[in-house]
Amino acid sequence: MATIGDVARAAGVSVSTVSYVLSGKRTISAPTRERVQRAVADLGYRPHAGARALASSRSNVIALMVPFRPGINVQIIMQFVGGVVTTAREHDHDVLVLTQDDPQGMSRIAASSTADALIVMDIEADDARLPALRSLALPSILIGVPDDTTGLSCVDLDFSGAGRLAVRELARHGHEHVVLVGASQDRLDHRANYAVRMRHGVLEQAAASGMSAPVVPAEPTFTGGALALDRVLAEHPGTTGLVVHNEAALGGLLARAAERGLRVPEDLSIVAVSPADLAAALPVPVSIIEVPGERIGRIAVEMVMARLAGEDLAETRLVSPTYTDHGSVAAPGVTP
Amino acid sequence: MATIGDVARAAGVSVSTVSYVLSGKRTISAPTRERVQRAVADLGYRPHAGARALASSRSNVIALMVPFRPGINVQIIMQFVGGVVTTAREHDHDVLVLTQDDPQGMSRIAASSTADALIVMDIEADDARLPALRSLALPSILIGVPDDTTGLSCVDLDFSGAGRLAVRELARHGHEHVVLVGASQDRLDHRANYAVRMRHGVLEQAAASGMSAPVVPAEPTFTGGALALDRVLAEHPGTTGLVVHNEAALGGLLARAAERGLRVPEDLSIVAVSPADLAAALPVPVSIIEVPGERIGRIAVEMVMARLAGEDLAETRLVSPTYTDHGSVAAPGVTP
DNA sequence: GACGATGGTCGAATCGCTTCGACATAGCCC
DNA sequence: GGGCTATGTCGAAGCGATTCGACCATCGTC
DSSP states (O other), X not given: OOOHHHHHHHHTSOHHHHHHHHHXXXXXXXXXXXXXXXXXXXXXXXXXXXXXXXXXXXXXEEEEEEOOOTTSOHHHHHHHHHHHHHHHHHTTOEEEEEETTOTTHHHHHHHTTOOSEEEEOSOBXXXXXXXXXXXOSSOEEEESOOSOOTTOEEEEEOHHHHHHHHHHHHHHTTOOBEEEEEOOHHHHHTTBHHHHHHHHHHHHHHHHTTOBOOEEEOOSSHHHHHHHHHHHHHHSTTOOEEEEOOHHHHHHHHHHHHHTTOOTTTTOEEEEEEOGGGGGGSSSOOEXXXXXXXXXXXXXXXXXXXXXXXXXXXXXXXXXXXXXXXXXXXXXXXXX | OOOHHHHHHHHTSXXXXXXXXXXXXXXXXXXXXXXXXXXXXXXXXXXXXXXXXXXXXXXXXEEEEEOOOTTSOHHHHHHHHHHHHHHHHHTTOXXXXXXXXXXXXXXXXXXXXXXXXXXXXXXXXXXXXXXXHHHOSSOEEEESOOSOOTTOEEEEEOHHHHHHHHHHHHHHTTOOBEEEEEOOHHHHHTTBHHHHHHHXXXXXXXXXXXXXXXXXXOOSSHHHHHHHHHHHHHHSXXXXXXXXXXXHHHHHHHHHHHHTTOOTTTTOEEEEEEOGGGGGGSSSOOEEEEOOHHHHHHHHHHHHHHHHTTOOOOOEEEEOOOEEOOSOOOOTTSOO
């Protein structure tokens, strides 16, 4: 591989001049600059990543901690990752993947200067990694919002707002008996905060609209969805609207509805909170509030970049929810 | 951060001695070794990744090119990634993610010595990246097998064998009219080789068993599955067994079967080729031939390590398919 | 008891880049 | 026209590791 020395020789300038042409940190006259650029192009020169990292103490790498535990919603994870990687590249950074179950990972990356920053996803309310993150030498951004955010930067969908929006949308059509089919008991036990905040938003808006909104958990499986619907109808007869925040259960829920002769939206209105591309997996179109994974990943990287540029404010950014009508909501008991 | 110099000072030895203790490339007496190790532990020393890469011309990073195009089977992708990352860590390597639609990616990584090797997934029969891969300075491993493998190392499930196994399994139960519900037309147009090889295996075994085995493509959606079943029954009446190599369509296909009053396995036997954790998303258990994503990722990394260790044989490794019975196959027209 | 082999440690060169200070030239102002 | 600031370029000092050759003890061997 060509080195910066080769480029300098080819262009008839010094090594430092080449460096300054490439970084733009000092002014270089147009003729010299062009000669250097031509030499760079001719030789196919790329700075050696290690050498650059050593000299500049910047690796141009962002570490991303990805959860690989079974049962996780892979769809949304991939959206996050895609958003992060794409945006990182736009800022001339690469992305290194860490796994959740490598407890040394964070400190290893930090101590060895392998990455300049860390993005952590799948954050629980009192995530075990928080103390480590707070004391880490590396700037870090969380995807997901823990209970105590002091000293941390977070980004996520405004799930509370999403809950309110979903209920409002159903209320607007005249529904008075709405149920939230939410995350599994397991997730709640782990204090997954998106589930908690979603529920909070739903309850809040329901109270404000003077309506009931009980919560039924569902396992994230086909069967889980079917059982959840059974339970909704058994425990809350008269329910006309459903907010489903459990994309893996949605298929089973819809299938069971069909089995029981319930038409959507005539007999049952449904709003789902889920990644956008869920539609393909469902028998009928469902109106959704999108979890914008790619966008959140993008924002996370932009927060990283801001931090690397020196702005060290710890902030929490919540993305506003948007509702997209696909026809699964109508006035109760009325053909639309 | 502590440097190797700090460690040397703390242990009262020279820098090179510390390096040799850490790498084990020269014998160091037990007392010295222990003093150094204690100093390392006390200071929490980790070698600076960039410095190490510069001096040793080894980055201890594997680049992994991940497809993020919409409609891809995210499940299996995540399994690959998980397998690769986990195994890489076992070999003291990290994983850097590249996207498919960053055509510069490979050469950038190679020219800048950012990674020591490259794993590429989602390989098509005459993948556009093959020439670049062949001429790359970096060892590369493909997940998926192109038509022309000369000079390349590949790993994949033996889809041809999977096709044969699936048909054999159905034949064993007495089925004579079997249909392969396969990849979408789009995938076939892109010459996705797993689809081609799968079809080949199915046809081969069908011919050997003196039975018919037409192929019906399906869009990878719920609706696609439903339509595919309609088409199977319309074009191939009398079909009693299905090989489904299209996990996204499987849900819709099963739903349509139920709608039409077809019971599984009494009226219709089904073998699916898919990642193992598909089951949760289906209304009924389906016997599968697993696409062992994690295992394939693991093998890919092991092939990388072999290459980095000097073995430069280009080989193709096909993982043998295994069939797992979940009760969706029975003799035609017979209650099991 | 001299000699070569072996084991343990060190010093210094090297990897390829960034960046600081220095310097030369040119242009400007009063 | 002399002094100043700007502008463009260079040289050299790191950055933090690895690794080669050299050196000094020890030890066993004949």
